[in-house]
Amino acid sequence: NAGVTQTPKFRVLKTGQSMTLLCAQDMNHEYMYWYRQDPGMGLRLIHYSVGEGTTAKGEVPDGYNVSRLKKQNFLLGLESAAPSQTSVYFCASSYIRVRETQYFGPGTRLLVL
């Protein structure tokens, strides 16, 4: 039981490049989330999903897109990376009945030059 995994662990991009971050969970959780964490800002919700095929915007969705084609996977896309998107990205998942207990992946460190 791997829990929540994220790919890649670290990436360097040039401004304007695109990339996709992959999150996978093997706990059969309905809810999945993408956050970014910046120094002094805490974690901020980018997008979330309440089930396969559904997505919704969080607090800071601009510049990101997401897809949840399979229940176990939640993808975060950056179409045209900007230096302001340099951050640590965490994926999380939770059960329906205990939605607030979120299980986090190990994070992806992204540097945009």
Next chain:
Amino acid sequence: RKEVEQDPGPFNVPEGATVAFNCTYSNSASQSFFWYRQDCRKEPKLLMSVYSSGNEDGRFTAQLNRASQYISLLIRDSKLSDSATYLCVVGNNAGNMLTFGGGTRLMVKP
């Protein structure tokens, strides 16, 4: 004003000390409250939920004051392994979003 505010610290305490962290939140309609722990360069993990009646888990005690919109965490008999950042977390009334505070850093020294 941030929705969830915490003193960033760091709090430097000796082993065995008692330390308390506070947190305030702005949305009076918030329904759920938590403390998460985050070790350096690691992911956050749930430490404990916070209930209006207060709750205790070993050396950790959490309190909620809804009237003052204030949450606290008390750690007794601090251990070196308690060194981490403690995140105050508030759930919205729909139960589909968590708002995280910026975290309070604790360093326990020998």
